[in-house]
Amino acid sequence: MKIIGVIGAGQMGAGIAQVSAAAGYDVLLSDRDKPLADKGVAGIAKILARSVEKEKISTADRDATLARIKTVGSTADFGPCDLVIEAATEREEIKRAIFAEVGKVLRTDAILASNTSSIPITRLAQAAPDASRFIGVHFFNPVPVMGLIELIRGLATSDATLAAVEAFGRKLGKEIVHANDAPGFIVNRVLMPMINEAIFALGEGVATMQDIDAGCRLGLNHPMGPITLADFIGLDTCLEIIRVLHSGTGDPKFRPAPLLVKYVEAGWTGKKSGRGFYDWTGPEPVPTR
Ligand code: 3HC
Numbered sequence: 094m095k096i097i098g099v100i101g102a103g104q105m106g107a108g109i110a111q112v113s114a115a116a117g118y119d120v121l122l123s124d125r126d127k128p129l130a131d132k133g134v135a136g137i138a139k140i141l142a143r144s145v146e147k148e149k150i151s152t153a154d155r156d157a158t159l160a161r162i163k164t165v166g167s168t169a170d171f172g173p174c175d176l177v178i179e180a181a182t183e184r185e186e187i188k189r190a191i192f193a194e195v196g197k198v199l200r201t202d203a204i205l206a207s208n209t210s211s212i213p214i215t216r217l218a219q220a221a222p223d224a225s226r227f228i229g230v231h232f233f234n235p236v237p238v239m240g241l242i243e244l245i246r247g248l249a250t251s252d253a254t255l256a257a258v259e260a261f262g263r264k265l266g267k268e269i270v271h272a273n274d275a276p277g278f279i280v281n282r283v284l285m286p287m288i289n290e291a292i293f294a295l296g297e298g299v300a301t302m303q304d305i306d307a308g309c310r311l312g313l314n315h316p317m318g319p320i321t322l323a324d325f326i327g328l329d330t331c332l333e334i335i336r337v338l339h340s341g342t343g344d345p346k347f348r349p350a351p352l353l354v355k356y357v358e359a360g361w362t363g364k365k366s367g368r369g370f371y372d373w374t375g376p377e378p379v380p381t382r
Pocket of ligand 1: 143149209
């Protein structure tokens, strides 16, 4: 593999583009339009500049990584890609439309992967040009920091597709775990009930949000408390995933916390909107309740 296409230049897509370019791949990064893709690269440049300041990478490394990323306004230019990773909005109809679009130009030996956090891979594969060359490649946020990739095979994913994507993941320096195509895969199956439960506990007045977060941070040695982490991931994303767990398993233990639903309805989706359970507009998140 030499050329990686990344669809979606948001937090996840930009992170995937960054680590792919840093590992030596040429990257084509697209979004709904070129200015959005360029915005993703501006974010990558900022992160790399910080790494230079901290003397983690040289200026030459930074320049080489940035030079390997080319932005495009649509996937029409993805013809030369060996692997295309879709990291667009977590909405099935959007992903299906993207697969139809990129399918028009994808080589017949190229692999299409989705960074979906919860949509079943076998179902998504139906919208891909070839289900045997389709796979789930789930990265974690922030992509440059988190050491894991979850690989999810659909029913029709071939051994060759899996092997090629495993080799790609290892070249990025990530550990790989394999999950079956079950709701939430591994990490979100475990994480989202914890986040949901923390929000239930908050709604029921078990403790303040600061104490729930500090309890888990210090009592469990987690880098962030679950309510901060929910804001960091995006409350809408958390709700979407918990709903997939609920509908996919039919198990009432996954019912979404009413307070989580309320916050999403209010548009308080967390860090990305400036407000969730915390106010993120300043240098440090400030509790809002
Ligand atoms: N991009 C690149 N690097 C970043 C970054 C970003 N967005 N944010 C932080 N970093 C780097 C910093 O530069 C710093 O690097 P250094 O150690 O080389 O100096 C390092 O990460 C630590 O950052 P900070 O000192 O600023 O802050 P913290 O020590 O508080 O760490 C954190 C920040 C890495 C985000 C840490 O709090 C953490 O690990 N939080 C948990 C994150 C997590 O659980 N992610 C998974 C979410 S679930 C998911 O993604 C799945 C999805 O489907 C929902």
